[in-house]
Amino acid sequence: xxDFTEFKxxxxxxxxxxxxxxxxxxxAAPRLVKFxxxxxxxxxxxxxxxxxxxALTAARTGAKVTGSDLTPELVKRAKENNETVNSEIxxxxxxxxxxxxxxxxxxVVLSQFGHMFAPRPxxxxxxxxxVLRPGGTIAFSTWPPELFMGSFFKINGKYGPPPxxxxxxxxxxxxxxxxxxxxxxxxxxITFDRDKLVMPGLSVQHVRSVFETTAGPLKKMVQAFASDPxxxxxxxxxxxxxxxxxxxxxxxxxxxxxxRAKKV
Ligand SMILES: C[S@@+](CC[C@H](N)C(=O)[O-])C[C@H]1O[C@@H](n2cnc3c(N)ncnc32)[C@H](O)[C@@H]1O
Numbered sequence: 001x002x003d004f005t006e007f008k009x010x011x012x013x014x015x016x017x018x019x020x021x022x023x024x025x026x027x028a029a030p031r032l033v034k035f036x037x038x039x040x041x042x043x044x045x046x047x048x049x050x051x052x053x054x055a056l057t058a059a060r061t062g063a064k065v066t067g068s069d070l071t072p073e074l075v076k077r078a079k080e081n082n083e084t085v086n087s088e089i090x091x092x093x094x095x096x097x098x099x100x101x102x103x104x105x106x107x108v109v110l111s112q113f114g115h116m117f118a119p120r121p122x123x124x125x126x127x128x129x130x131v132l133r134p135g136g137t138i139a140f141s142t143w144p145p146e147l148f149m150g151s152f153f154k155i156n157g158k159y160g161p162p163p164x165x166x167x168x169x170x171x172x173x174x175x176x177x178x179x180x181x182x183x184x185x186x187x188x189x190i191t192f193d194r195d196k197l198v199m200p201g202l203s204v205q206h207v208r209s210v211f212e213t214t215a216g217p218l219k220k221m222v223q224a225f226a227s228d229p230x231x232x233x234x235x236x237x238x239x240x241x242x243x244x245x246x247x248x249x250x251x252x253x254x255x256x257x258x259x260r261a262k263k264v
Pocket of ligand 1: 008011012015018021022025026047048049050051052053054068069070071074094095096097111112113114115117118119
């Protein structure tokens with residue numbers, strides 16, 4: 001197995017229970033759909049779409065939507081959500097670095113906190129642009145490195161196993177200069193905007209305990225450090241400090257970046 005095959009097998013395991021977060025990320029979905037100007041009859045692809053929160057929201061505009069994600073458990077849940085809302089979205093298990101769709105077959109390609117987790121950003125963006133028609137819109141939401149989620153990923157990286165050689169940090173997708181460089185001359189009219197997601201919690205520690213049971217990488221580390229209480233305490237203290245900076249009025253504020261551009 002190449003490092004990336006193993007990396008993706010691990011990613012699937014890490015994300016397998018992300019369905020419990022769908023109502024949290026679901027709140028941001030309408031914002032991305034509006035930002036991308038999705039409209040009726042457009043062919044829309046959502047990549048790394050998890051349980052389909054963006055796809056389901058986009059479909060409400062009358063667009064013809066396709067959803068995709070790497071993790072089988074989430075695709076299964078997306079199909080269940082699709083049945084629940086009686087929508088006609090097709091969901092596929094698919095790696096954003098190797099999309100099973102024809103060239104130039106979509107008017108809009110979206111990703112919410114998703115494609116940023118592909119280990120090779122150049123390949124992910126090349127695939128997203130390949131399946132997009134010229135003049136079509138690529139739009140995504142990502143976590144900036146300097147804000148809460150950036151700190152959270154940094155702490156996870158410090159305590160977790162080192163990534164294989166060549167894997168880029170997901171939060172580089174939250175830096176406007178790096179985004180502009182990665183999209184390069186393949187796009188025009190790059191536009192950025194910001195919004196926020198909030199996670200309710202009764203205290204810093206209460207919010208952290210939610211992450212410990214829902215955020216895949218942290219959950220795995222907390223389990224692994226059960227036999228090393230000092231390490232577990234240090235990890236928890238660092239996360240509490242990061243949450244403290246953005247905790248107000250019984251919620252954690254998580255600002256994110258949105259990017260939109262047109263394929264030339
Ligand atoms: C934070 S979740 C976001 C899910 C969804 N977009 C949402 O907003 O709820 C990250 C998602 O990226 C997916 N993912 C990670 N690596 C991927 C890859 N290489 N190709 C496709 N999806 C991937 C995971 O399975 C997971 O569903």
